Amino acid sequence: MQLLLALVVLAALAFVPGLVGPYPLGLMIxxxxxxxxxxxxxxxxxxxxxxxxxxxxxxxxxxxxxxVLSETMPYPMVLLAAAGIGLVVALLVGLATLRLxxxxxxxxxxxxxxxxxxxxxYYEVNVTxxxxxxxxxxxxxxxxxxxxxxxxxxxxxxxxxxxxxxxGLALRVIGxxxxxxxxxxxxITATKLTLFSISCVIMTLAGAIQAPRWTYIEPSIVFNPxxxxxxxxxxxxxxxxxxxxxxxxxxxxFLLFEWLSANFPNHxxxxxxxxxxxxxxxxxNGVLAAGESLWAxxxxxxxxx
Amino acid sequence: MTLLSLKHVTKxxxxxxxxxxxxxxxxxxxxxxxxxxxxxxxxxxxxxxxGYLPLSDGAIALDGHxxxxxxxxxxxxxxxxxxxxxxxxxxxLSVGENVLAALAFRKQHVWGREAxxxxxxxxxxxxxxxxxxxPADSLTYIDLKRMELARALATDPRLLLLDEWLAGLNxxxxxxxIDLIAALRQRGITIxxxxxxxxxxxxxxxxCIVMNAGGxxxxxxxxxxxxxxxxxxxxLGNDHA
Numbered sequence: 001m002q003l004l005l006a007l008v009v010l011a012a013l014a015f016v017p018g019l020v021g022p023y024p025l026g027l028m029i030x031x032x033x034x035x036x037x038x039x040x041x042x043x044x045x046x047x048x049x050x051x052x053x054x055x056x057x058x059x060x061x062x063x064x065x066x067x068v069l070s071e072t073m074p075y076p077m078v079l080l081a082a083a084g085i086g087l088v089v090a091l092l093v094g095l096a097t098l099r100l101x102x103x104x105x106x107x108x109x110x111x112x113x114x115x116x117x118x119x120x121x122y123y124e125v126n127v128t129x130x131x132x133x134x135x136x137x138x139x140x141x142x143x144x145x146x147x148x149x150x151x152x153x154x155x156x157x158x159x160x161x162x163x164x165x166x167x168g169l170a171l172r173v174i175g176x177x178x179x180x181x182x183x184x185x186x187x188i189t190a191t192k193l194t195l196f197s198i199s200c201v202i203m204t205l206a207g208a209i210q211a212p213r214w215t216y217i218e219p220s221i222v223f224n225p226x227x228x229x230x231x232x233x234x235x236x237x238x239x240x241x242x243x244x245x246x247x248x249x250x251x252x253x254f255l256l257f258e259w260l261s262a263n264f265p266n267h268x269x270x271x272x273x274x275x276x277x278x279x280x281x282x283x284x285n286g287v288l289a290a291g292e293s294l295w296a297x298x299x300x301x302x303x304x305x
Numbered sequence: 306m307t308l309l310s311l312k313h314v315t316k317x318x319x320x321x322x323x324x325x326x327x328x329x330x331x332x333x334x335x336x337x338x339x340x341x342x343x344x345x346x347x348x349x350x351x352x353x354x355x356g357y358l359p360l361s362d363g364a365i366a367l368d369g370h371x372x373x374x375x376x377x378x379x380x381x382x383x384x385x386x387x388x389x390x391x392x393x394x395x396x397x398l399s400v401g402e403n404v405l406a407a408l409a410f411r412k413q414h415v416w417g418r419e420a421x422x423x424x425x426x427x428x429x430x431x432x433x434x435x436x437x438x439x440p441a442d443s444l445t446y447i448d449l450k451r452m453e454l455a456r457a458l459a460t461d462p463r464l465l466l467l468d469e470w471l472a473g474l475n476x477x478x479x480x481x482x483i484d485l486i487a488a489l490r491q492r493g494i495t496i497x498x499x500x501x502x503x504x505x506x507x508x509x510x511x512x513c514i515v516m517n518a519g520g521x522x523x524x525x526x527x528x529x530x531x532x533x534x535x536x537x538x539x540x541l542g543n544d545h546a
Contacts, residue, residue, distance in 0.1 A: 166409045166416060173406045176395040182377035183355060183387055184460060185410040 010153055017142035025141050027258065032148035033210050034254045037227075038234040038246035039155045040202035043162060044195045045232075046240030047171040050101070053228040054093065054109035057116045058086050058200045060222035062207025064120060067133040067217045075137065079208055086204025089116075090197040098192045101178075110225070117223035124219070132218040139212045147209045152247075155202050160243055162195065171195055226269070229276065230257065237279050239286020249286065307369070308333040308495050309354065309464055314363035316349050316519075323349040325519035326363070331464070336486075336496040338506040338527065341516035342540055347499040348390055350516070351466045354497075355387045356380040367464070382412040386462035388470050390499075392449045394441040400452055401437030404428065407459035427455045431485060447478045454485065465489065467498040471505050483508050503531070515539065 017025055037055055045052050065082040073081070097108050124131050162168040170191045173181040182188055211217060230253065238249025253275075261268050283290050309331040316324040324346040331337055339347050352358040354365060356377040364373045372380050386407075395403050404424045408415040415423055424437055431451040436444075444452060450470060457465060471482045483505050490496060490509070500506050506513065506527065513530040515523040517539040523530045530536060 166414065169402070169406060169409055172398060172402075173395055173410075176397050177393055179357065179377075180389075180393050180395060181406075183357070183381055184407045184456070185378050185381040185412070186406075187378055187410075 006153075006156075010149070013149055014146065017145050022141065025145060027255065029141060029145050029148060029210070029213070030258065031251055031254050032145065032152050033206055034231065034234060034250040035247040036148060036152050036155050036206045037203055037231045038238070038250045039152070039159055040199045040206070041231050042235040042240040042246040043155075043159050043202075044171075044192075044199040046235070046246075047168065048175040048192065048195075050098075050192075051106045051232060052109045052196075053106060053225070053232070054112050054200075055203055055231045056223055056225060056227040057109075057113040058089065058203035059207035059227060060113075060120075060219070061085055061089060061116065062204035062209075063211040063214075063217055063222040064133075064207075064219075065204075066137075066208045066211035067135050070135055070137055070211075075139075079205065082204050082208035083201050086201045087197055090200035091193065093200075094193040094196045095189075098189060098196065110228070113223060113225055113228060117219045120223070121219045132216055134216055135212050135214065137212040141213070144209060144213055148206070151202070151205055151209060156243065156247070158198065158202075162198075163243060167191060167194065226272070229272070230254075233272075233276050233279055235286075237283065237287060239288040242286065242288045245286050245288050248288065306333045307331070308335075308367065309497070310366045310369075311350075311354070312364045312366075314350065314353060314365060315361045316346070316353060316358060317361040322519050324353070324516075327516070327519075327521055328363075329514050329521065329524060331495055331497060333463075333495055334490075334493050335512060336490050336498070336510050338510035338513040339497055339499045339516065340501075340506065340513055340530075340536075341522075345516040345539075346519040347516055348468055351387065351468050351497070351499060354380075355385055355466055378410075381460055384461070384463035385466065386457035386460040386464070387466035388450075388453045388457055388468055390468040390472075392446070392453055394444070394449050394452060396440075396442040398441055399437065400428065400433060400439050400441050400444065403441050403452055404437075404455050404459045407456045411460045413461070423459070427459050428452075430458070430488075431455045432481070447474060447481075450474070450482070451485075458489070462494060464495045464497065467496060467500070469499055469501065471500060471502045479505065507531070 016028055037059065041052065041055055044050065062082045065085055066078055069078045069081055093112060097105060100108055121131065170181070170186045173184065173186055174188055174191060178188055207222065214221065234249040234253045235246040236249070237253060238247065239245030260271055264271065307330045312328050314324060314327045315322065327350060339350065341347050349358065353360050356372070356375055356379065360373055364371060366372065367383055367385065372383060395406060398406065401424045404427050405420055408420050408423055425434070428434055428437055431454050433448060433451050433455065441452065454470070467486070471479055474482055479502065486496065486498070486509055498509070510527050512525065513523070513527045514521060515530060515536045522539060523533045523536050
């Protein structure tokens with residue numbers, strides 16, 4: 001029944017490009033893109049509470065792969081290559097970092113993003129001698145929209161599967177107490193590495209699919225660290241431990257950021273920072289959890305003591 | 306039949322030798338007390354057996370196979386379960402999920418409907434029947450201990466390491482706790498318990514090993530060991546020996 005409902009909603013959303021103008025479609029693409037990133041981020045970071053700021057490193061890698069390879073092979077192959085590159089980088093990074101915990105992991109992932117950006121810049125300046133690249137693919141916004149919609153559906157399906165499978169439980173146990181986890185027989189490194197990789201491959205694909213939108217790509221655009229922070233705020237706002245939480249967080253925040261960056265381009269990052277602080281303080285478990293506990297409190301009051 | 310065997314097991318933390326050349330064997334089905342004053346290296350010894358701490362020297366074998374260099378997950382898969390000196394619940398999980406976490410990741414894992422049945426049975430065994438859906442962080446201290454025991458049992462252990470599992474219980478709870486451990490002994494689980502509660506040691510252990518300053522100072526039948534002059538000196542000082 002729920003599956004049927006989900007399929008109906010998906011089918012309905014697939015008709016959106018034929019019904020709306022270019023600007024609303026652009027907004028929808030942005031929402032889908034961030035929805036994918038936030039859902040993928042929460043898949044790993046929600047249960048483990050490992051705050052990753054490497055989102056944009058993978059997103060950017062995906063976009064750059066398309067920019068570099070789009071004229072050398074057919075488009076589906078380019079996407080596959082992007083996923084492959086994302087997977088290899090995720091495995092390398094995962095093996096190097098997943099033994100770190102807490103703040104060290106956060107700092108490492110943030111540093112990683114800068115490292116990837118600098119490496120790409122270095123390579124482009126010194127080897128290929130072109131900093132920016134043009135992406136010319138015969139893909140209109142509606143094609144990007146459909147691909148992102150499919151990716152979001154796949155991401156939600158994977159997230160749903162993870163939540164009710166053993167690996168999802170393993171991740172929650174690790175998040176609660178890695179010492180207990182290991183003594184219960186949980187293979188900690190393998191579990192974290194698997195989920196981290198799945199999450200990173202999805203982020204890479206999100207970047208790859210959106211690359212044709214920009215036409216012109218350079219490292220400072222696709223490796224913008226603000227993206228990583230936005231994804232964290234979106235997931236936290238909606239609730240990183242709910243299936244639809246990150247997506248529900250992405251919708252209002254993306255629209256808000258669009259409006260802010262259009263109307264207050266100079267104060268944008270200040271407002272962003274304040275919002276980040278407010279969400280962490282006021283809604284540590286996300287709006288969905290806050291709503292539920294509020295509802296529980298209201299209904300409990302109705303019961304006479 | 307020897308289940309666990311420690312040979313010259315040593316743990317050094319920098320200049321401090323916490324466990325020094327400790328050797329003993331556990332026979333299958335035994336309940337053995339590991340005694341000694343605070344800081345004598347009992348918990349460190351348990352931590353090395355469960356794979357939480359690497360050995361500085363020596364060897365540990367389970368069933369004749371070396372487990373010296375294995376990590377906790379591998380050792381758990383070979384049938385060693387433990388509880389912790391300070392109870393370690395998985396606070397964001399429910400009571401049932403705490404037990405499920407053990408069923409789901411043991412060697413022959415249990416999942417789905419079969420797991421639900423087993424969770425109920427395991428919780429009933431420790432006196433937590435019908436509490437599976439309760440959040441783990443809402444349990445009282447004794448119930449947390451019960452849950453931790455159910456979780457350890459859910460791994461289907463052959464050897465159970467209990468680290469001061471009875472500490473901090475009131476007299477009534479202590480009675481219940483001793484009965485629970487006695488019931489496990491009946492099932493044939495080999496138990497090594499670190500314990501300061503002497504009534505429990507007398508009631509449960511057929512044999513005791515006493516440690517002092519990282520080394521073994523006594524090993525034998527409980528009554529003999531507790532009467533041993535050196536053991537009394539280690540606990541109470543020279544005047545009482």
